[in-house]
Amino acid sequence: MSIFDGFKFRSESSPIHEMDPRAKFIYVCILFSSAIIFNNIIPLLILFLIQMPIVFLAKVQREWLRSMKASALFATLIFAMNFISLYFYAGHETLCSITERSAAMTIRFLVLIQTFSIFFLTTSPDMLGLALEQSGIPYEICFAFTTAVRFVPVLAEEAQTIIDAQRARGLELESGNIIKRIRNYIPILIPLIVNAIRRSMELAETMESRAWGAVKNRTNLYALRIKGRDILLIVSSLIILIISVYTSIYIRVPSITQMMHC
Amino acid sequence: MIVMENVYFTYPNGVEALRGIDLKIEDGEFIAIMGQNGAGKTTLVKHMNGLLKPTRGRVLVDGVETTKVSVAKLARKVGLVFQNPDHQLFSETVEDEIRFALKNFGFDEETIKKRVDWALNLLDLERYRNVSPFMLSGGERKRVALASVLAWDPSIIILDEPTIGQDYRQKERLRQFIMQLNQQGKTIIIVTHDVEFVAECSPKILLMREGKIIAEGEAREILTDEPLLYQASISMPEIAKIFKNLSAFGLPSKVIDVYEAANILYERLGDAR
Ligand SMILES: Nc1ncnc2c1ncn2[C@@H]1O[C@H](COP(=O)(O)OP(=O)(O)O)[C@@H](O)[C@H]1O
Ligand SMILES: [Mg+2]
Numbered sequence: 001m002s003i004f005d006g007f008k009f010r011s012e013s014s015p016i017h018e019m020d021p022r023a024k025f026i027y028v029c030i031l032f033s034s035a036i037i038f039n040n041i042i043p044l045l046i047l048f049l050i051q052m053p054i055v056f057l058a059k060v061q062r063e064w065l066r067s068m069k070a071s072a073l074f075a076t077l078i079f080a081m082n083f084i085s086l087y088f089y090a091g092h093e094t095l096c097s098i099t100e101r102s103a104a105m106t107i108r109f110l111v112l113i114q115t116f117s118i119f120f121l122t123t124s125p126d127m128l129g130l131a132l133e134q135s136g137i138p139y140e141i142c143f144a145f146t147t148a149v150r151f152v153p154v155l156a157e158e159a160q161t162i163i164d165a166q167r168a169r170g171l172e173l174e175s176g177n178i179i180k181r182i183r184n185y186i187p188i189l190i191p192l193i194v195n196a197i198r199r200s201m202e203l204a205e206t207m208e209s210r211a212w213g214a215v216k217n218r219t220n221l222y223a224l225r226i227k228g229r230d231i232l233l234i235v236s237s238l239i240i241l242i243i244s245v246y247t248s249i250y251i252r253v254p255s256i257t258q259m260m261h262c
Numbered sequence: 263m264i265v266m267e268n269v270y271f272t273y274p275n276g277v278e279a280l281r282g283i284d285l286k287i288e289d290g291e292f293i294a295i296m297g298q299n300g301a302g303k304t305t306l307v308k309h310m311n312g313l314l315k316p317t318r319g320r321v322l323v324d325g326v327e328t329t330k331v332s333v334a335k336l337a338r339k340v341g342l343v344f345q346n347p348d349h350q351l352f353s354e355t356v357e358d359e360i361r362f363a364l365k366n367f368g369f370d371e372e373t374i375k376k377r378v379d380w381a382l383n384l385l386d387l388e389r390y391r392n393v394s395p396f397m398l399s400g401g402e403r404k405r406v407a408l409a410s411v412l413a414w415d416p417s418i419i420i421l422d423e424p425t426i427g428q429d430y431r432q433k434e435r436l437r438q439f440i441m442q443l444n445q446q447g448k449t450i451i452i453v454t455h456d457v458e459f460v461a462e463c464s465p466k467i468l469l470m471r472e473g474k475i476i477a478e479g480e481a482r483e484i485l486t487d488e489p490l491l492y493q494a495s496i497s498m499p500e501i502a503k504i505f506k507n508l509s510a511f512g513l514p515s516k517v518i519d520v521y522e523a524a525n526i527l528y529e530r531l532g533d534a535r
Contacts, residue, residue, distance in 0.1 A: 005274065005275055158349070161344070161346075161349050162349045162350065164308065164313045164344070165344045165349040165350040166350060167313060167333045167334070167337070168311055168313060168333070168337050168341075168342040168344065168411075169337065169350065169362060169363035169366060169410065169411065170334045170337050170338065170363050170366030170367045170414075171334070171362075171366055172332070172334050172366070186352065187350075187352045187362065190352035191348060191349055191350060191351060191352050194348070194352075194396060195348055195349075198348075
């Protein structure tokens with residue numbers, strides 16, 4: 001439940017919320033690419049920090065913090081895995097540099113999570129569907145997409161209730177060996193899937209009884225239009241991309257270890 | 263015995279669902295928890311078997327704090343039947359569904375057999391023994407869920423909205439065996455909106471509103487207190503409404519039971535004749 005809260009759309013009025021989802025999508029793609037380009041800690045940290053103003057501008061600090069907390073465990077895991085594998089396989093590196101490289105990978109992961117979180121926290125599923133539709137994707141597919149997104153939190157909530165109901169019948173999820181533990185999830189997955197199917201059938205019926213698909217050319221109440229600030233976002237994203245590519249090709253970014261000679 | 267001391271509970275998303283609950287439920291009591299949607303009833307009962315732990319305050323079951331033992335251990339004592347049976351049914355047959363909890367609690371095969379038969383019989387489900395629970399109607403699924411909890415014979419039984427989706431006959435049966443279980447010494451806690459059902463059972467009532475208990479008392483007192491019920495968005499039982507309007511004729515005004523009402527009217531009519 002709390003994991004999803006870090007990615008669930010929150011209705012707020014902020015400049016970021018009002019931006020065109022397509023502009024935000026370009027921003028997400030560019031930040032993703034930039035984060036992948038670098039494996040050095042300094043540029044990754046910069047990528048992380050330049051997004052902070054956006055978080056505050058969108059007034060989603062609390063939710064953002066939640067997404068960070070939710071990824072803490074995974075981040076620790078990534079750090080540990082990198083550290084261990086570098087320690088054993090990377091030859092003559094100092095402990096400092098191993099730590100730094102592992103930290104860089106962890107921060108890269110956090111940048112990805114943060115970008116994702118900002119996008120989904122500030123973009124309503126409706127807007128997303130509209131953006132898809134205006135990009136010429138068939139309405140059926142857009143509708144399926146928005147419905148799927150909309151039902152994720154419902155499903156998450158339901159999963160929690162099912163876990164509670166089975167625990168109330170003596171199910172201990174964290175008991176037994178690995179096979180037993182996987183089997184423990186059967187009583188949770190079956191009701192979850194059955195309910196999801198049942199709900200989708202009901203949805204189909206209610207949609208059909210309201211003449212879904214009767215009109216071929218749909219019109220929308222809202223139309224997306226690229227505005228000044230969207231262009232600003234796209235341009236700044238492109239600048240980030242250009243700087244990233246340029247830096248990664250022509251400039252050797254020093255690592256902190258090198259700078260401190262440790 | 264369940265004791266709650268100044269219990270507060272806030273969900274991770276910030277909703278404060280319980281705000282200072284103090285209560286004490288003795289062994290063998292029969293309690294109905296009533297109140298409007300979102301009053302915190304389900305949240306409250308989820309504290310009684312440790313599914314939720316209080317953000318502040320303490321919950322004690324038979325003197326043991328719920329934070330100190332596992333849910334499985336508490337559940338052995340406190341059976342909680344959820345509102346929606348679709349949140350728990352997963353087995354291929356009704357029989358397996360009832361076995362599930364018994365196996366979790368480590369009963370031996372012989373006891374499991376006996377208890378499954380007993381539960382199937384109690385809830386009139388014998389003929390569905392080998393049927394998939396997914397093939398049953400809503401009301402039947404609800405009874406399977408109930409049977410699967412009653413089967414392990416918990417000493418405290420909590421039913422969340424047990425009357426939803428049940429027809430009159432099933433409700434009557436439900437009422438009878440709830441009373442029967444209570445007479446056998448079980449502690450019964452029902453969460454419900456159904457005033458008529460509560461009026462006929464006549465348990466002790468806890469009235470909730472916005473995460474607080476706003477009243478506690480005998481059904482006769484609570485269900486005839488119109489302003490109080492209004493606060494909790496509950497209507498008076500029909501019988502109580504009638505007797506409230508008849509109080510001008512010198513009839514008692516605190517009547518909720520049909521048989522008692524009939525007796526009073528019968529005597530009065532007899533006098534008149
Ligand atoms: N899993 C949950 N996460 C967040 N809030 C919840 C959750 N379950 C219930 N709530 C909220 O807590 C309050 C009390 O809910 P609940 O205990 O289910 O009430 P009732 O059973 O009396 O209808 C409601 O405001 C509800 O929206
Ligand atoms: Mg409820």
